[in-house]
Amino acid sequence: LIQPPATNTPKTCQKTEVLVLGAGIAGITAAKALTENGLEDFIIVEYNSEIGGRCRHTTFGQDQNGDPYTVELGANWIQGTVTDDGPENPIWTLAKESNLSSQASDSSSLTTYDRTGQVDYRDKLDEYDTHCSQLERREGRASMQAESQIPLNSKEIENADLRSALSNAGYHPEDDPHAQTAEWYKMDYEYAQPPELSSRSRTLASYNSTFGHFSPISHFSLDPRGFNTIIQTLSSTYLTPADPRLHLSTVVHNITSTPENITIHNRDGTCISASHAITTFSLGVLKSPLVTFTPPLPPWKTSAIEKMTMGTYTKIFMQFPHDKIFWNTSTEFFLYASPHTRGYYPLFQSLSHADFLPNSGILIATVTSPFSAIVESQPLETTQNQVMEVLREMFGEDNVPEPKAFMLPKWGEMEWARGSFSNWPPGFTGEEHEDLRGRVGGRLWFAGEHTSREWYGYLHGAYDEGMRALKPQYKEPKIREKL
Ligand SMILES: Cc1cc2nc3c(=O)[nH]c(=O)nc-3n(C[C@H](O)[C@H](O)[C@H](O)COP(=O)(O)OP(=O)(O)OC[C@H]3O[C@@H](n4cnc5c(N)ncnc54)[C@H](O)[C@@H]3O)c2cc1C
Numbered sequence: 001l002i003q004p005p006a007t008n009t010p011k012t013c014q015k016t017e018v019l020v021l022g023a024g025i026a027g028i029t030a031a032k033a034l035t036e037n038g039l040e041d042f043i044i045v046e047y048n049s050e051i052g053g054r055c056r057h058t059t060f061g062q063d064q065n066g067d068p069y070t071v072e073l074g075a076n077w078i079q080g081t082v083t084d085d086g087p088e089n090p091i092w093t094l095a096k097e098s099n100l101s102s103q104a105s106d107s108s109s110l111t112t113y114d115r116t117g118q119v120d121y122r123d124k125l126d127e128y129d130t131h132c133s134q135l136e137r138r139e140g141r142a143s144m145q146a147e148s149q150i151p152l153n154s155k156e157i158e159n160a161d162l163r164s165a166l167s168n169a170g171y172h173p174e175d176d177p178h179a180q181t182a183e184w185y186k187m188d189y190e191y192a193q194p195p196e197l198s199s200r201s202r203t204l205a206s207y208n209s210t211f212g213h214f215s216p217i218s219h220f221s222l223d224p225r226g227f228n229t230i231i232q233t234l235s236s237t238y239l240t241p242a243d244p245r246l247h248l249s250t251v252v253h254n255i256t257s258t259p260e261n262i263t264i265h266n267r268d269g270t271c272i273s274a275s276h277a278i279t280t281f282s283l284g285v286l287k288s289p290l291v292t293f294t295p296p297l298p299p300w301k302t303s304a305i306e307k308m309t310m311g312t313y314t315k316i317f318m319q320f321p322h323d324k325i326f327w328n329t330s331t332e333f334f335l336y337a338s339p340h341t342r343g344y345y346p347l348f349q350s351l352s353h354a355d356f357l358p359n360s361g362i363l364i365a366t367v368t369s370p371f372s373a374i375v376e377s378q379p380l381e382t383t384q385n386q387v388m389e390v391l392r393e394m395f396g397e398d399n400v401p402e403p404k405a406f407m408l409p410k411w412g413e414m415e416w417a418r419g420s421f422s423n424w425p426p427g428f429t430g431e432e433h434e435d436l437r438g439r440v441g442g443r444l445w446f447a448g449e450h451t452s453r454e455w456y457g458y459l460h461g462a463y464d465e466g467m468r469a470l471k472p473q474y475k476e477p478k479i480r481e482k483l
Pocket residue numbers: 021022023024025026027045046047048051052053054055073074075076077078079250251252253280281282285290291313314315411415416417419420421447448449450457458459460462
């Protein structure tokens with residue numbers, strides 16, 4: 001017998017046909033797909049007070065008129081836009097429809113440093129690329145695409161991690177902090193986790209599926225309305241302002257399935273019943289105790305949730321006085337090779353560049369897992385001191401003033417996200433990944449960036465999964481079902 005949780009649940013729950021759980025890009029896209037297929041009886045339930053999920057901005061620092069800048073705490077880049085003959089990244093399409101203000105970002109606009117100051121080790125970036133290409137060529141997968149070329153059950157391929165594969169291909173950055181930092185920039189900066197925690201085949205395929213499939217160009221959102229404007233635009237095609245089908249600031253804490261229906265129980269004591277529900281909560285949320293399932297999710301589902309990993313990517317924002325900018329403002333990126341710890345404040349991105357927020361004095365440092373966990377758990381003051389020490393090694397003790405503002409979001413601690421984006425670990429099979437997406441009990445569906453086989457981690461992956469999660473009559477041949 002299935003028992004709903006014993007909370008102060010009202011006797012009758014609100015009713016709808018489909019519950020869309022989460023108003024990030026996957027949820028907003030799923031509800032749009034329902035609308036396009038003639039199904040308008042749905043309710044979207046969202047933890048936060050606005051839509052957008054991990055596409056989230058805030059105000060930071062001040063311009064010379066005293067007005068704050070808008071900075072993106074989460075997603076910032078449209079990764080891969082379009083080439084002349086397409087296909088086009090749907091996020092790029094949405095950006096154009098929203099008149100999003102964005103700028104092409106050039107990852108090769110870069111100067112390299114270590115504790116002795118500026119040292120040119122850009123050749124180490126080429127070395128990494130050469131070894132990756134060799135790896136692909138050697139295995140005959142130069143144009144590898146996840147869906148078509150990797151057999152679901154090819155154990156040898158699925159088990160390999162990128163670190164040992166690169167090592168077998170003759171790449172050994174272990175004793176060279178310059179090479180390690182170059183590798184971090186090429187790998188961890190994209191996947192939020194190091195090569196030893198990443199599947200060899202999926203990482204290379206995912207990279208090709210994004211930058212080979214759409215284009216190698218990435219655009220950086222600079223829109224003062226925030227990058228989530230693209231998701232607002234998407235929602236405005238079918239939601240009216242104050243649409244009663246959008247329940248914001250509502251935290252789901254239990255999902256109960258019966259053969260007849262599915263009911264969500266919320267923290268505020270309300271409940272809603274539906275014929276079907278689609279959860280777009282992040283993988284981090286599914287791993288956490290925030291939402292319970294009655295009956296519990298089956299072992300094939302919990303095992304897949306446990307095995308796919310969630311990385312953390314932390315942006316550290318700092319603003320320096322506009323008359324004391326100490327770096328070259330025509331360069332976008334500054335790499336730092338720590339002599340002792342791989343991934344220790346390895347990257348600073350300048351927004352003070354003429355094409356971005358000129359003269360803003362804003363730098364963004366980025367750290368990723370596992371170092372993100374340290375930065376998130378230590379006092380902000382400690383992080384600020386460490387960052388200042390690194391910047392003074394790079395640019396000279398006397399040249400770097402104290403910042404006027406300093407801030408970082410803690411993605412690992414946010415109850416509604418629990419990390420930044422998913423990463424495909426070695427040994428996680430294609431079949432197990434299908435289980436992440438698989439429907440449970442006929443009524444409970446799953447979608448989000450983590451369920452995308454080609455584009456896990458990305459906005460376009462989440463969009464694609466939202467779009468195909470619920471098809472008319474709830475038929476989706478690609479979705480496997482296990483009971
Ligand atoms: C720091 C960072 C940088 C990134 N950079 C990029 C980038 O540059 N380019 C790119 O393409 N991607 C980037 N990403 C990844 C991108 O943001 C995600 O892939 C995408 O936003 C995921 O969308 P989603 O709809 O799957 O999940 P989400 O956006 O997480 O949406 C899920 C929604 O569910 C809600 N929710 C969770 N729990 C509950 C609950 N119990 N009750 C009710 N609602 C709940 C959440 O509040 C959220 O709104 C970045 C992410 C981060 C964090």
